[in-house]
Amino acid sequence: MSLPLATAWSIARRDLNARFRGLRLLLVCIFLGTAALAAIGTLTTAIERELASSGQELLGGDLEVEVWQRDLRPDERSALAAYGDVSSGYRLQAMASTADAAAPIELKAVDAKWPMFGTLTLEDGRKVAAPSGSDAWLAQSALERLGIKLGDSFTVGTATLRAAGIIANEPDRLSEGFQLGPTVIVAQDVPAAAGLLQPGALYQSKHRIAFADAARDPEATEEALTKAFPNSGFDIRTRDRASPGADRFVRQMSDFLTLVGLAALVIAGIGIAGGVSSYLDQRRSSIATLKVLGATSGDIVRIYAMQIGVAALVGSLAGLVAGVLVTPLLAAALQGLLPVDSGFIIAPAALALAASYGLLVAFAFAAAPLLRARTFPAMALMRSGIVPLTRDKRALVATGLGLAAICALALLTTAQPRLAGGFLAGAGGALLLLAGLGWAIRHLARRLPRPANPLLRSALANIHRPGAPTGALVTALGFGLAAFVLLAAVQTAIDGNIQQRVPREAPDYFVLDVPRDKEPRFFELVQADFPKAAIRTVPTMRGAVLAYGPKDAMIRVADLKELPEGAWGLRGERGLTYADTIPPGNRLIAGEWWSPFHKGEPLVSVDARLAEAAGLKVGDYITVGILGVERTARIANLREIDWESMGFNFILVFSRNAISDAPHNLSGTIDLPDGADTEARGRLLRAMVKELPSSSVIEVGGILVEARKLLEQVGLATLAAAAVTVLAGLAVLMGAIAAARAARTYDTVMLRVLGASRRQILLLQLAEYGLLAGVLALVALALGGSLAWVVITQLFEFDWLPDWGEVLTVLGLGVALVLAFALAGSLPLLRAKPAQALREL
Numbered sequence: 001m002s003l004p005l006a007t008a009w010s011i012a013r014r015d016l017n018a019r020f021r022g023l024r025l026l027l028v029c030i031f032l033g034t035a036a037l038a039a040i041g042t043l044t045t046a047i048e049r050e051l052a053s054s055g056q057e058l059l060g061g062d063l064e065v066e067v068w069q070r071d072l073r074p075d076e077r078s079a080l081a082a083y084g085d086v087s088s089g090y091r092l093q094a095m096a097s098t099a100d101a102a103a104p105i106e107l108k109a110v111d112a113k114w115p116m117f118g119t120l121t122l123e124d125g126r127k128v129a130a131p132s133g134s135d136a137w138l139a140q141s142a143l144e145r146l147g148i149k150l151g152d153s154f155t156v157g158t159a160t161l162r163a164a165g166i167i168a169n170e171p172d173r174l175s176e177g178f179q180l181g182p183t184v185i186v187a188q189d190v191p192a193a194a195g196l197l198q199p200g201a202l203y204q205s206k207h208r209i210a211f212a213d214a215a216r217d218p219e220a221t222e223e224a225l226t227k228a229f230p231n232s233g234f235d236i237r238t239r240d241r242a243s244p245g246a247d248r249f250v251r252q253m254s255d256f257l258t259l260v261g262l263a264a265l266v267i268a269g270i271g272i273a274g275g276v277s278s279y280l281d282q283r284r285s286s287i288a289t290l291k292v293l294g295a296t297s298g299d300i301v302r303i304y305a306m307q308i309g310v311a312a313l314v315g316s317l318a319g320l321v322a323g324v325l326v327t328p329l330l331a332a333a334l335q336g337l338l339p340v341d342s343g344f345i346i347a348p349a350a351l352a353l354a355a356s357y358g359l360l361v362a363f364a365f366a367a368a369p370l371l372r373a374r375t376f377p378a379m380a381l382m383r384s385g386i387v388p389l390t391r392d393k394r395a396l397v398a399t400g401l402g403l404a405a406i407c408a409l410a411l412l413t414t415a416q417p418r419l420a421g422g423f424l425a426g427a428g429g430a431l432l433l434l435a436g437l438g439w440a441i442r443h444l445a446r447r448l449p450r451p452a453n454p455l456l457r458s459a460l461a462n463i464h465r466p467g468a469p470t471g472a473l474v475t476a477l478g479f480g481l482a483a484f485v486l487l488a489a490v491q492t493a494i495d496g497n498i499q500q501r502v503p504r505e506a507p508d509y510f511v512l513d514v515p516r517d518k519e520p521r522f523f524e525l526v527q528a529d530f531p532k533a534a535i536r537t538v539p540t541m542r543g544a545v546l547a548y549g550p551k552d553a554m555i556r557v558a559d560l561k562e563l564p565e566g567a568w569g570l571r572g573e574r575g576l577t578y579a580d581t582i583p584p585g586n587r588l589i590a591g592e593w594w595s596p597f598h599k600g601e602p603l604v605s606v607d608a609r610l611a612e613a614a615g616l617k618v619g620d621y622i623t624v625g626i627l628g629v630e631r632t633a634r635i636a637n638l639r640e641i642d643w644e645s646m647g648f649n650f651i652l653v654f655s656r657n658a659i660s661d662a663p664h665n666l667s668g669t670i671d672l673p674d675g676a677d678t679e680a681r682g683r684l685l686r687a688m689v690k691e692l693p694s695s696s697v698i699e700v701g702g703i704l705v706e707a708r709k710l711l712e713q714v715g716l717a718t719l720a721a722a723a724v725t726v727l728a729g730l731a732v733l734m735g736a737i738a739a740a741r742a743a744r745t746y747d748t749v750m751l752r753v754l755g756a757s758r759r760q761i762l763l764l765q766l767a768e769y770g771l772l773a774g775v776l777a778l779v780a781l782a783l784g785g786s787l788a789w790v791v792i793t794q795l796f797e798f799d800w801l802p803d804w805g806e807v808l809t810v811l812g813l814g815v816a817l818v819l820a821f822a823l824a825g826s827l828p829l830l831r832a833k834p835a836q837a838l839r840e841l
Contacts, residue, residue: 003299012306015286023311025275026362030315031322033268034358038323041350046327055239057118060172061087061208063218065225066235068542068573069663070627071205079228083221084212087113090191092203093180093512093696095689096146097155102685103145104181104697107156107196111188116210118171120185128165131187135164139182157194157693161186175237180698195694199663201513202540230558231625233544235572265361265406266427267479272365274472276308280369304370312362316355323354353413360409364402371398430482430783431475437779438474441772455760458751459767470772477776478783481814485784486791488810489802493792496801507669508676510698511688512540514666518692525687526670529680534671536584538648541664543626544573545652548614551621551634566613569651576624578654582639585649591618591637594655602658604633607651611638622652626662633658762823769822773815781811 003011020027056062065072065080072080072088080086089110096105110130119127122137131137143163146154150163167183191197211221218238225236280287287300295303327345407424414420445464451457463470514522519537526533547554548570557563563570580596582588582605594603604622611617616635623632633654641649648667672681685697748761756764785807792798 002296003302005302008299008302009306011290012303012310015283015303016307016310020311020314023275023279023307025278026272026308026311026366027315027318029268029271029275030312030358030362031319033265033361034316034319034354035322035326036319037265037354037357038320038351039326040323041354042323042327042345042347045347045350046345056210057115057171058175059208059237059239060114060118060175061116062211062216062239063209063221064175064237065207065209066237066572067205067233069201069203072207073628076229076232077207079225080207080209083209083216085113085116085210086207087111087116087210088205088207089114089188090197090203090205091176092191092196092201093698094156094184094191094194094196095685095693095696096142096184097686097689098146098148098152101145101147101682102689102697103142104699105142105156105184106176106181107191108176108183108185109188109191110185114208115171116208119169120167120171121169123166123168126165131164131185133187134159134161134190135187136161136190137165137167137185138163139167139184142182142184145182155689156184156186156190157196159190159194161190196513198513198515198665198694200541200665201694202542202665202667226558230556231546231630232628233542233573233625265357266431267483269361269365270476270479272362273369274476276366277369277472279308280304301370308362308366308370312359312366315362316358319358320351320355323351353409356409357406360402360406364399364406367398367402368396426787430479434475434478434779435471437478437776438471441474441775442470455763455767458764459771462764462768463771473772474776477772477818478779481773481776481780481811481818482784482787484810484814485780485807486788488807489785489788490791492803492806493788493798493801494796496803497798507534507671507700508681509670509700511668511670512665512696512698514668514692514695516664516666519666521691522666522668522688522695525691526684528687529684530670530672530676532673535668536648537666537668538577538579538583539660539664540648540667541576541626541659541662542573543576543624543631543659545570545622546625546630547621547623547632548616549620554621554623564613564615567610569607569610570614574652575650576626576652576654576659577648577650578656578658578660580656583648583650583653585642586639587642589638589640591635594636598655599657602631602633603636603655604658605637605639605653606635608638608640610651611635624652624659626659629662631659631662765822766819769819773818777811777815780814781807 062084077086087110089108091109092107094105094107096103112130114130120129120137121127123140128137143149143166148154148163150166152163153160154163155161161184167185170183170185173183191203197203209221211218218240222236222238225234283304287304290300290303324346410420410424411417442464445460448460451460511522514537516539522537523535526535545557547556549555557570560570580594580598582593589608591605593605606616606622616622616638618635618637620635621632622635623630625631636655639653641651648669688695688697751761751764785802788802789800792802793800
């Protein structure tokens with residue numbers, strides 16, 4: 001007859017230590033897995049909630065239409081006005097200057113309706129709208145670069161402006177994308193008055209709509225405008241994707257964090273299995289005694305399931321609290337990259353999901369050791385210290401059901417089921433691989449010749465003897481060491497991208513909107529102070545691909561429901577140029593380059609990656625729209641572009657006769673000699689502002705600093721997240737050694753009875769774990785490296801640039817920790833008294 005639940009609980013509570021002695025590994029593993037998932041879910045929910053709720057403010061409207069190098073035509077403006085209020089403005093690069101300083105800026109010109117959503121706040125607390133007259137709102141860094149204070153005057157183009165306020169919060173900053181200079185906000189008419197909107201100038205006109213009908217569907221409106229003006233080169237965004245860059249980054253980070261959470265779960269599950277096995281082994285005598293006194297197998301399961309359940313529940317609740325507490329730290333690491341509140345955030349759905357995962361993992365991995373003990377008679381349990389218990393196949397069924405539930409939950413709740421499914425399949429394959437490796441190691445150890453050294457001979461025998469925990473140790477050590485490799489490879493690959501994605505050789509300045517008739521003067525200005533400077537100029541204009549493909553079957557981009565994967569060059573307007581020779585840093589891989597001053601059929605050279613993505617080949621045609629005029633050219637060749645060179649790289653390069661008659665200016669690069677004088681640099685910038693007021697200069701050094709900051713923020717966030725897997729790996733390593741400790745008591749006692757010294761016993765342990773760790777280090781290098789490769793190349797789309805020296809060093813540290821844990825785990829065995837230990841067997 002089974003015990004009542006109240007009686008079973010009374011026994012379980014009495015046997016359960018208040019400090020969870022024996023179940024601490026279970027607590028730690030559940031805590032780490034739940035905390036990781038709680039933090040991941042809370043952070044992702046907070047970011048997505050902020051993007052969804054603040055879409056209008058981030059974009060500045062319900063829908064934005066952006067077009068390059070021109071303003072809207074009357075029919076286009078009327079079409080936009082039919083949907084609601086329209087706020088128009090410009091965005092362009094410009095140069096701000098005083099008598100003593102010059103600095104590149106991002107000039108943002110807005111009309112009186114701006115901002116239609118959100119509030120512009122100044123540092124003095126004023127909530128303002130668009131500036132009027134010659135007033136300007138400036139970023140703090142613009143004031144510092146120009147060396148001015150509020151109330152002072154400065155020049156942009158040919159206009160004189162007054163610094164009237166310092167920007168504290170710009171509501172639509174995130175949607176503007178990467179900055180090439182500090183922001184200066186002016187009235188809408190300032191750029192034209194300053195001479196910055198001449199034909200051919202590179203500027204964007206931006207038009208934001210606040211729908212008169214709040215229920216209007218932004219996507220449907222976008223489709224209607226695209227259909228009505230297919231050749232206008234509109235780049236349209238809606239409030240639902242106010243910041244595509246942020247959306248993409250959130251998706252990448254969410255995918256990465258999902259992988260981290262699932263990895264932590266898998267590793268924690270292994271630790272749970274080891275921890276429960278160790279705990280039940282310690283309670284072997286208690287279980288046998290209960291059975292002798294009449295407890296049924298079901299009673300045993302209920303009593304110890306209650307204890308394990310309480311520990312899992314406490315670990316899960318602690319993990320949820322920790323996840324909520326750590327979220328502000330992750331949010332702070334991503335501040336400026338993403339719109340997320342750095343305060344405490346409660347996301348009930350995410351927390352419930354994390355708790356569900358934690359409890360399911362506890363059930364799945366604790367079921368096997370728990371059910372294994374229920375089916376054996378008391379005498380078998382009493383003798384299991386020297387006669388190991390065999391496996392219970394029904395326990396494997398319970399574990400399989402638990403794992404199936406975890407997989408189902410992961411696939412049903414993830415936004416990337418293919419990614420999650422692939423990872424779960426990979427984790428399952430890794431488990432099978434490690435299980436097979438464990439069997440192979442035991443089999444090989446049994447077949448190897450017996451070493452002459454008695455310590456090595458005993459260590460080798462321990463690996464394959466009956467009841468040896470080799471399989472569990474191989475799995476635990478394999479995943480634990482792989483966590484070290486994952487962390488090191490991800491972090492060093494990001495560091496490598498910081499160092500190598502930013503090229504070693506880059507021009508000092510980019511110069512935009514150099515008038516073609518002022519090109520000789522531009523060269524004179526630079527060479528006056530720097531006669532050895534390398535200067536390059538290229539014609540530059542903007543245009544959108546309207547159609548592509550064979551001449552008699554061209555595909556209209558506007559008719560595509562979705563662009564081909566990787567064909568980003570077909571989206572919106574892109575930089576265009578023409579050239580008589582192949583550009584530096586480009587390599588011809590198909591077709592032939594045209595002769596200088598080609599006069600035949602208009603030709604175009606296409607980036608090979610774009611051609612592959614869009615299915616283009618030599619002989620096909622491309623139609624582009626430049627300032628509302630369609631121009632068609634035949635593809636003469638395909639080029640491979642060195643994108644990591646910070647020069648001018650164009651996906652489309654035309655023959656001179658194809659587009660040179662369109663209004664355009666020149667862009668240039670200036671590469672100064674090493675050690676160029678700072679004072680001379682300042683003179684050069686001031687001279688260009690004076691002589692070429694409509695041109696703008698971009699300092700490459702500032703761009704590289706900003707890019708490095710962004711990558712470092714990404715690296716910090718990934719380091720914090722991936723560290724969870726290392727902590728879980730450490731817990732698993734300790735748990736595996738602790739779980740094997742009880743089984744080694746008999747061996748240690750017998751060796752001491754036979755005369756082995758403490759030193760010999762410690763060396764024996766180190767030799768055994770050293771042999772296993774040495775073999776598994778190679779496996780961990782492959783497992784951790786493969787997962788890191790997926791994270792870096794597939795999720796973040798970075799180059800695979802790990803520092804293998806550092807990775808191997810970290811892996812070596814992991815192996816050293818394994819040996820240290822093995823040594824620490826062996827010390828209690830040396831304190832065991834032989835007489836007492838033998839009586840307890």
